Amino acid sequence: MALSFLDREHTVARPGYSRWLIPPAALAIHLCIGQAYATSVYKNALVTHFESSLTAIGVIFSIAIVMLGLSAAVLGTWVERVGPRAAMFASACLWASGFLVGALGIATSQLWLVYLGYGVIGGIGLGIGYISPVSTLIKWFPDRPGLATGMAIMGFGGGALVASPLSRQLMAFYDSGYDPADPTSVASGSSVTSLFVTLGTVYFLVMMLGVFTVKVPPPGWSPAGFDAGAVAAKPMVSTANVSAANAIRTPQFWLLWTVLFCNVTAGIGILEQAAPMIQDFFRDGDTSSVAPTTAAGFVAFLSLFNMAGRFVWSSTSDYIGRRPTYIMYLGVGMVLYVLLATVGHLSTLVFVLVAAVILSFYGGGFATVPAYLRDLFGTFQVGAIHGRLLTAWSAAGIAGPLIINGFLDAQGTPGELVAADYRPALFTMVGVLALGFVANILVRPVAERFHEAPSRTDAFTEGKV
């Protein structure tokens, strides 16, 4: 069959295959799907084109993120069964098709087609793509799983850094009347159509690089000098395997779900209002000492820390352990939120640095969780378990903005507030982090009754079940 190269048995690496080819394969996928966080670039253009509201256009992104969580949760076991190459190929087809159907929707002024294309079809591609390289990376890097998954998930953060300026430049190329340097300039609908077609095509080609490069290690492979016994001897690291179906029956899964939910909710609290927040913190009467361009620079600074935190903290977790790493994210995070609320308004530098470290913990929380899952549930179906855990992300994506906007709406309008108006929301985030902190402290190794028999895990790996 023409597509037989996608089969798991055709992706088993020959002896000597460099494992350093796997991180770029994973990055090729995550850099492309990370575009999902750059949708604000053409938001105003779509509002004007469809003569619609910001809310109606924002629904496109919301559908995509909901579909990401749902498809990762529902299709996780399928991804584990068919292997990374078939999953990456499916992700590339869906992600690119999403752009093309979305482009058709913009060209024909049918907003529902954009919902269906970018939101539903692209969103499923997002979910499959996000989890597709995770278990493969963990199997290739049993000695450094945090580093390996940190690299891939850093790519998701990096994808937005690439897509934002690239989209602006492409829209300017397709629409000579659009000036990307002028915040009031709005691109035409036809330029967004062309942008979607271009991104869909380019992303498909880059993702194919990942498809053709990724391979799974041969059964029993381990890197030179790797001592599995030394890793298993670390506290909270198990050599046993737990299936995805059993994992969700364990308290450990739900404790980790709570940890991820709380960490993401708290991070979104800052991300959601970053630009108006810094201006409000340094407001004197009607005027803020922070100009809009400086506020935009603050948002860019946060995105750098969000991305760097994914790699740095996740890699660090290989040395200090997963639970201590989350103690840092949540415990130090609480202290930083208190500092932000109480002394953040005294110095711009203090405000910026504290917020940046909080955002690095937000990114780090995403990147460290696959390795935490590997430690607790083994490598057997870690990708599928990760997919189910990502529902915490979707839930936090709703809870975080609801909490912060709920408190701020009661005080007035963001962009016209002062530092004190943010305190109730920030102290609530301290409470959210405290909940996650307790959940993390309660995590213990998974009970033996949930472990899989080695014969079943071997059969699954070989595609026999």
Added chain:
Amino acid sequence: MPEQTTEQPAPEPTANQVPRLIVTWLVVTAPLAYGLFQTVKGVVPLFAE
């Protein structure tokens, strides 16, 4: 029933992998470097005041 033999696949030649490593890493790091450069340019106003 024919006897089943376990064939050991030929090892991956190391020399062939070097260009592949360079190309794959370039494809992902070049756009990332572009994105980082553009973002750092955007950060400048934050520290220019």
